[in-house]
Amino acid sequence: STRLILHAKAQDTILSLAAEAGSVEDLELEDVMKVGYRDVRCVESDVPEPGVGCAGRGVITSINFLEENGAYEGVDYVSY
Template sequence: TQNTAAALAHFHGKHVFIHGCDPKADSTRLILGGKPQETVMDTLRIHGAEKVTLDKVMKKGFGDIRCVESGGPEPGVGCAGRGVITAIDLMEENEAYTEDLDFIFFDVLGDVVCGGFAMPIRDGKAQEVYIVASGE
């Protein structure tokens, strides 16, 4: 995801947003120069929904790519898929997905175990869906 997003931004001048949907919160690390970022779910858990603002959870990285990480629930508590749904809903409320974006990537972990991870597809949030798989 990160390499594709970087190529689209750098070589084609596209406006790109990566929404990391893996509880490990590593979907945007390369774009952000190796720096981890505060996740939506951590911000929600620590500060409450009113403190989940774009300034707090969205960072810009290489090629001006906008990056958000959903994060996940506390280990052993809750469903990571539910965290994805909550994070996407909060990003919509904060108007993160703007009209100027050419591509929005929802980077979902490969071993999907529940329907929450398919939420961007299921709820009609995409005009087109591309599934990319690798042998990693």
């Protein structure tokens, strides 16, 4: 969870925002990425509910979205 880095604020996940918007293609990086303590950039991916989809697919969708939108450019460290 990113709550401590974001000063205890909850963060919407990529999958929940994509569900609201219609698809992940309808999102922008600014929609899913929040900046927290010491300018750490935070993103939450989430997984589908049990019986609804594959958890690995949710993570892959999130990582692909981040790669395609340049989230890994200019960072020193990435933690999953």
